[in-house]
Amino acid sequence: MERFAALLDALVYTISRNRKLALIADYLRETPDPDRGWALAALTGGLDFPAVKSGTVRALMMERIDPVLWTLSRDFVGDTAETASLLWPAPAQAPAPPSVSEAVALLSAMTRKSVAAELAALLDRLDATGRFALLKLATGGMRIGVSSRLAKTAFAQAFAVDVEQVEEYWHGLAPPYPELFAWAAHGAPPPDIDNLPTFRPFMLAHPLEDGTVDLADYAAEWKWDGIRVQLVRAGEQTRIYSRSGDDISATFPELLDALPFPAVLDGELLVRGAHQGGKTGGAASFNALQQRLGRKTVSKAMLAEFPAFVRLYDALIVEGTDLRSLGWAKRRAALEALIPRLPGTRFDLSEVVEARDFDHLAEIRAGARDEAIEGLMLKRRDSPYIAGRKVGLWYKWKRDPLLVDCVLMYAQRGSGKRSSFYSDYTFGCWDGDPDNGAELLPVGKAYSGFTDEELKRLDRLVRQTTVNRFGPVREVERTLVFEVAFDSVHESKRHKSGLAMRFPRIHRIRWDKPVHEADRIEALRALIHQSDRPD
Amino acid sequence: MTVPFSWIRPEPHGIYIAPADAWVDPSRPVSRALVTHGHADHARGGHEATLATPETLAIMELRYQTREGALPVSYGETMRLPGNVQATFIPAGHVLGSAQVLLEHAGERVVITGDYKRRHDPTCPPFEVTGCDVFITEATFGLPLFTHPPIQHEIGKLLDRLAAEPERCVLVGAYALGKAQRVIAELRAAGHNDTIWLHGAMERMCRLYEEHGVPLGDLRLVSDAPSKDALRGHVAICPPSALNDRWSRRLPDPVTAMASGWMMVRQRARQRGVELPLVISDHADWHELTTTIAEVNPSETWITHGREDALLRWCELHQRKAHALALVGYEDEDD
């Protein structure tokens, strides 16, 4: 437990992602089984001890310290586990500390009746850092800046295996993941997951920057504005996974019995509506889909009003046959052959966009502005389905961004490597004629789209033209124009301007342009119809 | 019969000694001030007369560029103030020159601690327990969770990190008066004799400490370093505000450390982007605050700045008469 506690503490204070990876990897390499497996489970949020909750810890403390002093301390620290770890009255002679596995075994065995005595006995065996680690492990919610993906990447790094393979096995395994360590650390054969509905890492695309592709080699598909999902059916169970590999099955129960045979399919999850084209009926706007996201349970009314379906892009595995090593064209043929076997209310096919040549495709893409389509996907016809982003296989060719000239108003310090720079910028447009007393209203915020050299120059400008400070934020003199690129703009009550941009980034810094030549709010408002889906 | 202790009263801007027309640590200019120590929130400038230890007066002179009205009082020396009030300055163990003030009048004794700690500090004489009727104490770290570890332990953490990452440097954010010099002195005591690199804002105070008999070893300014490489594997010290400022860009990939009692709380350290928290405080921790009250054993405890609620609660639980003074202008120092 001491080693794990030291790891957590080090992670709390480490900002750099690479250093975090190295810390976790070192721990995983140097710690014996099954301790490291339990630790990995703790870092990925895979542990749950029903008898031990934040309230249990508080109750335990109340028996040991004046309630007023507890409350004052808890309010100051802001975290129950940490406060308790600091205030726990340690016995003069502490018994030997438990290993992580012993702690997990003891925590698992606790019941609501026994937890008070047993958790206390466990806390007595640890120092303050150990108590913090134990309580975090026991109550979940580490809040130490380590995502589940980061922990898995560290695992892959520790044993020089492929992180996508780790992801693939992950969902079929349970803590402390003995098969995973046997494979990665000891060279055993990989875990058998064929009969488990596990997640297969997605194939992802690179942006098509300026180049073109030959349509003889690449097929084009629409890129729909829903959420990318993977549907997996195996061993009589169906699961739906999001892009990050999160299991979102409970959010879309209507899809769980829609897939009648074992398969792994890749597609876009949408809800029914009249606005996104497709062979068997359209999809509603992204806003409608948003109504359905993030819910753990779904009401009947929701199911009726916003029924979900999947627009299929690809087939990875069908009835035990792994298609991923085949070229896209062969997989596409297999996918098309599946469609008649699938219920049309829950599935349709993402159409291939036919074009004479690349210029023609560009024309089609330009005409698609109003179609609630994010852009086009270009897929190499002979490319296998490979996890991650491999250059040259898939491209996403988003619609041209919209552009508007804005004036820099506020700057905020960045985080991590950029914490000494003012690197987050809020900019605005004029609410009328700037030569006639108009004011700037903030319309968006961006922290990307410039080079390191430009960042230095921007940072200097912010410091030299500061007129006001609010904590980490500086208000600056209105001297600089940004050409801001964004994907779309919407009505928003959150901003005083009444508008909000989607994915704004700095396109160019117009050091040359006088601020009164920046755009007005009306100009930005006029772009709503160009970008928003009709509702 | 007069009301007990009616000759001394807390006002928003300091503690007022009525018969002497004098103030202790007033936060605005007055005709006669008794100043416990040189931290800016206790030692404001502009008083007509300032009674303080010679070290505190030297620190104030450094900050305000004037000695006007300075009246030095040595530790243990008793000054007669108007109105039959006697004032004695007693070591507080907080920073160089820091003192508690013992006031005596009409057979009553009042001790004002200013800021204090009970731990050993090579840069100033230790706190002396002084019996009194009214004990006016600080409460900066007045929560039971504050248990400051032995400083050797924290200095060890710093030196371990330095050895573990020799290609980087460790940049310690430390309050420019007191904390910085104590950290340097403790590094020297731990056998670290390398050059320690300073932010420009530290230089004059370090020199002042040395002039007052606190040797700090080889100190150089970061701005005088011949190259980034010269700083690799070394300790540099700067004010907390410079830790994440662009000043720190001239250092070779610094490990951001901070020497402060607040580093006890993880979230506090994270908020400041601290990678290496060093729990080093020049204030009394909870145990020191409560045992000091018990040792001094006054008939009343008055609590000045800090987390007075919890200390008040402790007094209540231990059947001690106490109340909190609503003084303005004191800050949580970065220690």
Ligand SMILES: [Zn+2]
């Ligand atoms: Zn102080």
Ligand SMILES: [Zn+2]
């Ligand atoms: Zn103070």
